[in-house]
Each structure stands twice: as structure tokens, then as C-alpha cells.
Amino acid sequence: MAQYDALLVVSFGGPEKPEDVMPFLENVVRGRGVPRERLLEVEAHYQGVGGVSPINRQCRELIAALEPVVGLPIYWGNRNWHPFLADTMRRMAADGVRRAAAFVTAAYSSYSSCRQYLDDIAAAQAQVPGAPRVVRLRHYYDHPGFLAAMTEHTQAALERLPEAHRGDARLVFTAHSIPVSMAATAGPSGGAYEAQLRTAAARVAGERPFDLVWQSRSGPPQVPWLEPDVCDHLTALASEGVKAVVLVPIGFVSDHMEVVYDLDTEAAAAARELGIHLTRAATAGTHPRFVSMVRELLDEPEPAACPATCCPAPRRPGAPASRS
Template sequence: MANYDALVVVSFGGPEKPDDVMPFLENVVRGRGVPRERLLEVEAHYQRFGGVSPINDQCRELVAALKPTLGVPVYWGNRNWHPFLTDTVGRMAADGVRKAAAFVTAANAGFSSCRQYLDDIAGAVGQVEGAPEIVKLRHYFDHPGFIAAMADHTERALAELPADRRATARLVFTAHSVPVTMARSAGPSGGAYEAQLRATARLVAEAVGRSGQDWDLVWQSRSGPPQVPWLEPDVCDHLTDLHEDGVEAVVLVPIGFVSDHMEVIYDLDVEAADRARELGMHLTRAATAGTHPRFVSMVGELMAEPEPLMCAGTCCPRPQRPQTAERVAAG
């Protein structure tokens, strides 16, 4: 068991008022050459919800749920918006923290979901004099706590369907699309992003009694140029295909996210829900892990494990240009 004297929750960040939206988006895409038109398009998604992303409040709720369970101080820092991780590491140093675990709000391998967070942590530690050692906890895509939380939320979503549609409802698991070259890159973790998500989908499906292939894994939130191949099928396109195959009810299960942030509430609760209504399909959406008791207890279980080995520097490499940010709308 590693000897940590604090935990820091590390997340993406999101705007909390209308004036925050464009500065936040500019932080997300800095140096990536994303067209202004794309930023304005995504800004409109946020302004539809008052310029506020739910992700920061959900991080606060997770921190509040963790504090009474861990027995150590719990901090929180973001990549792209206040509280910034570097500022949080400064507070940790001032408080005398010497070694902390980092729980990242992304369950899988991948550049944006793992490597970039490792870089964020290293960058913050390097900027703070007397910074603590910070160890990123392992991927938890297949941890029983994560699976149990998502299975519970899936069963609740199934129960929201008309009784005569539940048995035949299709489970459609969703995750953030990324460029194919990123998802299937060579190296120590090549292909891990997609493979880990398929493993999560299979485990959740089995937990709710849907073994075999009575489920699909699809993708959402693509933001790249049309000439660059990204993981497919898109969730809305897949709903159309299912309708043509005679499927009448669907439960969307966002396993690629651990909180109901903007990409979940816009891409699934608005766009996918609109498509289902157009098709006359019954559709419900499972909640993300959030502060489910098993998800909260999972964090303590990860902290109690032996300290994970450091990933190789070539793991989950930065994608090659040209591209636009793969998570422009996140937060």
C-alpha cells in the first residue's frame, strides 16, 4: 500500500458563467489551430445552458463525498479552468503535503484521458517550489466500483422505459470519439483506448444481464476536420441504423465520461434525444458515475493498492498534426 498524505482530484474544468466560456475554450485549444468558427459553435452549446458547465459542481460534489471516506485532505485542480492544477499544487505545498495520489476524472488510457494529465501533473509540480510528489492512480475502466456504479445507473435507465420495451431495449454505450490514428497508435498502449472501452461495455452489459452482443459501442462529440478519420459510428447515425433494423427502444450509457458535463448533456440529452424523437424511438440515458457510493469507495480502494508503475514516456503519444482539438467541447 502506498503511503499518501493527500488526494488531489484532477479534472478538465469548465466555465461557470457566460463570460467564462470563450476564455475557457481558448485555454482548451491553445496552440492547436482550431478555427474561430468552431469555437463559436461550441460556445453556443454552453450559452444554451447559461454559460455553465456542470463539471465543476460535480467535482465539488465528488470532493465532498470523498472527504469523510479517505482520512486524508482532498484537493481539486483543473487543466483548463479555475481552480487550476498549478494553483492547487501550490496550496498543497503550503499545507505541507509531501506525497499525494492523483485521481483523474477519466477512466481510460489515451492521450487526452491519461498522457495529457500526466503532463499536467508534471508541469504543475515543476512550477511549484517544494511541491509534493504526486502519483497518478491507475486506469479504472474495469474496476468493480466503476462497473457497479454504471450498471446501477443503466438498470435505472432501463426502468424508465415503458415496461413492454425494456426486455428488447438496445444498450448503446458511448464514449468520446478521437482520431483513428490516436486511438490505434503504435507503442506500449496502442489500441488501449478502444479496447478498454469495449471491456467496460461488456462488463456493464453482463452486470445487467445483457451478455453476448446485445449491446453496441459508439462514439460522440467528434470535432475534427472531415478529411481526418475519427472513430465511428456516431451515436446519432447509429440511432438511425437501429431504427432501420426495427429497434424501438434504446438506453444510452456514457461509459467514456465520469460526470454529466457539457458533452453529455448536449450531445446525448439534446442531439441524440432529438434524433430519437424524430425516429419515434423510446430513449433514456443512464447517468454517469458521479458520486455513486461504489464509485466513491473505489477511489479509496485505488489508493490502497501498491503504487502504480510510471507509464513510459512513449505511451499514449500526442497525435500528429493536422488536427483540431479532440475535446473542444469538454467540460
């Protein structure tokens, strides 16, 4: 069992009022060549729901659920919005924290879901004299706690369908699309992002057939990204005569903007037009098994550090303008 002074919850961050939206998006894409038109498009999505991302509120809810469970001081730092990681690192150093475990709100291997978090933690440490050592807890896509939470939420979504359609409803698992080149280099030997997602989806689906599709693409159109897109897939399913679908956002751990907009707004509208009965499973959120999973991760031996060659930064000039 590893010994830690504190738990650091590391997340993407998101705006909490309308005037935060564009500065937040500029933080996300700084130096990546994302067109201004794309930022304005994403800004409109935020402003359409009041200019507030759900992700910070959900981080606070997760921390509140963790406090009676983990037995450690809990700190919270974001990559792209307040509370920024560097500010949190200063608080930790001032409080005398010397060795912290980092729980990242992304379960899978890829540059954007792992390496970029490690790089941002290192950058924050470099700004703070006496910053604590930070150990990233392992990827948890296959942890029984995460899988139990997603299985229960998937079953609940199935039960919200009309009874006549529950038996033959298609399970459609979704995750954030990434460039094909990034997917090819995910993990120590490449391909880990897709492989891990398929593993998690298969375990949640059990004996039911399922599909794994992608959402939230935002990069340059000339760069190949993982496909099919969830809305395109719904169209294909309708042409096959599928009448009911449960969307399972297996690639996410909270119901943030990419879930709320891309699934609850865009995909839901597509399903209505296609005549498909659609429900959406909740993400792991603050499910008790997901919360207890964090305690169990803390009790495991310290995970090995990722090799320096694992999940390298993409070499292309553009990068995704993520929404969270």
C-alpha cells in the first residue's frame, strides 16, 4: 500500500459564468491553431445553456462524496480554468503536503486523457518551490467500481425505454473522438485508447451486443479522426430497422458539456427525426461504487510511471477544442 499525504483531484475545468466562456476556450486551444470560427461555435453551445459548464459543480460533488471515504485532505486543480493546477500546488506546498496521489477524471490512455494531464501537473510543479511529489493513480477503465457504476446506470437507462423495446434495444457506447494518429500512439505500444474502451464497453454490456462510436470531434476536417460519429451511427441503425437505442457515455466520468450537448441535444434530436426511442445512461458521477473505487486505488501499490514515449503529443498543428 502506497502512502500519501493528500489526494489531488485533477480535472479539465470549465466556465462558471458567461464571461468566462471565451477565455476558457482560449486556454484550451492556446498554441494549437484552432480556427476562431470553431471557438465561436463552441462558445454558442455554452451560452445556450447559460454560459456555465456542469463540470466544476460535478467535481465539487465528487469531492464532497470522497471526503468521508478517502481519509486524506483533498485538493482540486484544473488544467484549463479555476482552480488552476499551479494555484492548487501552491496551496499544497504551503500546507506541507509532500507526496500526493492524483486522481484524474479521465479513465483511459491517450495524449489528451493522460499525457497532457501529466505534463500540466509537471508544469504546475515547476512553478512552485517545494511543490509536492505527485503520483498519478492508475487508469481505472477496468476497475470493478467504475464498471459496476456504469452497468447499473446502463440498466436504469434500459428500463426507461418503452417495455416493448427493451429486449432488442441496441447499446451504443460513446467516447470522445481523437485523431487517428493519436489513437495509434496511445499507451506504451499504441492502440490502447480504443482497446481500453472496447474492454470497458464489453464488460458493461455483458451478453448484449453493443457498438462503440465516437462524439465531439472538433479538429481540422483534413485530419482523420476516429469514426463513426454517434449521429451518423444512429442514421445507420435506423436504416437497419433498429427502433430503440441506449447511449452509454463510457468514455466520460461526469455529465459535462460534451455529454449534455453532443448526446442530450444533438444525438437526441437526430433520434427523434429518425423515429428511434433513445435513452442515455448516466456517467459514473458520484455513484457509491465509483467513489469507493478511489479509496481502493489509493490502497494499491504505487503504479509504475508511464514511459516517456507513452502517449506522445500529436505532431499536427491543430488540436481539439474540447468542451467540458
